[in-house]
Amino acid sequence: MTNEKKIIFNDVTLRDGMHAISHQYTVEQIAELTRLIDESGADIIEATHGDGLGGSSIQYGFSKETEKDIITTAVENATNAKVGVLLIPGIGTIHHLNNAAEWGAQVVRVATHCTEADVSEQHIKAALGLGLDTVGFLMMSHRAEPEILLEEAKKMESYGASTIYVVDSAGALTMDDTRRRVALFKENLSADIGFHGHNNLSLAVANSLVALEEGASRIDTSLAGMGAGAGNTATEQLVAVMNKLGLPHSVDLYQAMDIAENVVKPLMKRPVQIDNLSLTLGYTGVYSSFLLFAERAGKEFGVDPRDILIKLSEMGAVGGQEDWITGVAQELAKAQA
Numbered sequence: 001m002t003n004e005k006k007i008i009f010n011d012v013t014l015r016d017g018m019h020a021i022s023h024q025y026t027v028e029q030i031a032e033l034t035r036l037i038d039e040s041g042a043d044i045i046e047a048t049h050g051d052g053l054g055g056s057s058i059q060y061g062f063s064k065e066t067e068k069d070i071i072t073t074a075v076e077n078a079t080n081a082k083v084g085v086l087l088i089p090g091i092g093t094i095h096h097l098n099n100a101a102e103w104g105a106q107v108v109r110v111a112t113h114c115t116e117a118d119v120s121e122q123h124i125k126a127a128l129g130l131g132l133d134t135v136g137f138l139m140m141s142h143r144a145e146p147e148i149l150l151e152e153a154k155k156m157e158s159y160g161a162s163t164i165y166v167v168d169s170a171g172a173l174t175m176d177d178t179r180r181r182v183a184l185f186k187e188n189l190s191a192d193i194g195f196h197g198h199n200n201l202s203l204a205v206a207n208s209l210v211a212l213e214e215g216a217s218r219i220d221t222s223l224a225g226m227g228a229g230a231g232n233t234a235t236e237q238l239v240a241v242m243n244k245l246g247l248p249h250s251v252d253l254y255q256a257m258d259i260a261e262n263v264v265k266p267l268m269k270r271p272v273q274i275d276n277l278s279l280t281l282g283y284t285g286v287y288s289s290f291l292l293f294a295e296r297a298g299k300e301f302g303v304d305p306r307d308i309l310i311k312l313s314e315m316g317a318v319g320g321q322e323d324w325i326t327g328v329a330q331e332l333a334k335a336q337a
């Protein structure tokens with residue numbers, strides 16, 4: 001690998017990690033984690049509801065703290081790292097974005113389904129107008145062939161995004177799938193490239209390394225993998241491998257290990273791990289954040305949550321369609337009876 005430029009670490013423990021605890025971080029936990037993640041050397045700390053700005057709702061689950069408290073707490077406790085937010089157009093609006101910038105957020109990732117980049121135009125332009133580091137985030141990237149994904153990435157680049165992400169929301173990409181997508185971006189975009197992985201098929205670290213090999217310069221990680229499904233690329237694991245490979249970055253391995261072990265793992269109510277359900281997410285290509293919803297619906301209606309996920313995959317469910325889950329569980333229960 002020939003990366004000479006420092007790889008930017010975008011920590012998502014306080015955003016994707018929200019999914020794993022149904023968005024229940026307290027301001028005290030956000031303050032402590034921000035301080036520790038900042039001290040460990042991460043470059044960007046993303047902090048919002050798991051579904052981004054405006055996500056706290058009956059549809060996605062209410063967060064414990066207000067959006068303002070989440071963002072301002074992160075901003076007040078980050079000394080070196082920039083604080084970032086996620087914005088899914090339609091869930092969050094430009095009004096939310098204006099607030100986030102006023103509260104001190106410096107990075108925004110405008111996230112769309114991988115074939116819907118056109119809905120990001122006004123949000124990307126608004127973010128640029130606010131002077132934010134503006135990133136395009138193509139969710140469920142496994143659902144678009146590399147050439148189609150590139151066309152969508154080009155749209156985000158044309159709107160002004162300076163970094164574009166391949167996002168493996170379902171943890172469904174194989175290493176070759178990742179390589180083809182990132183390599184095509186590298187050949188055809190002038191924007192920087194990022195990769196966001198989930199570990200449902202146990203490939204998050206491997207896919208992140210492949211992305212780095214192909215020229216990605218930003219990488220998403222979370223401590224102990226704290227994130228949706230089987231979690232994200234675990235910071236401490238990726239750092240250990242990058243150190244062995246001599247890849248440049250600024251995260252301290254022991255600090256990352258200690259925060260993961262002593263602070264983040266004790267917060268997990270349900271272990272963030274590869275189990276039958278999270279493996280099914282990766283295997284069938286279903287949104288990682290559907291895990292807890294499917295598990296709950298399975299219990300409520302007496303059906304195997306794997307069957308719920310398989311049905312959602314057949315239906316082509318995308319992020320934001322959490323409301324389908326109860327209906328699917330009900331139908332399966334009826335068919336079973």
Ligand SMILES: CC[C@H](O)CC(=O)C(=O)O
Pocket residue numbers: 016050051052111139140167168169170196228289319320
């Ligand atoms: C629902 C938003 C989602 O969690 C964004 C993300 O991290 C992903 O698509 O993986």
Ligand SMILES: [Mn+2]
Pocket residue numbers: 016169196198227228288
């Ligand atoms: Mn994610």
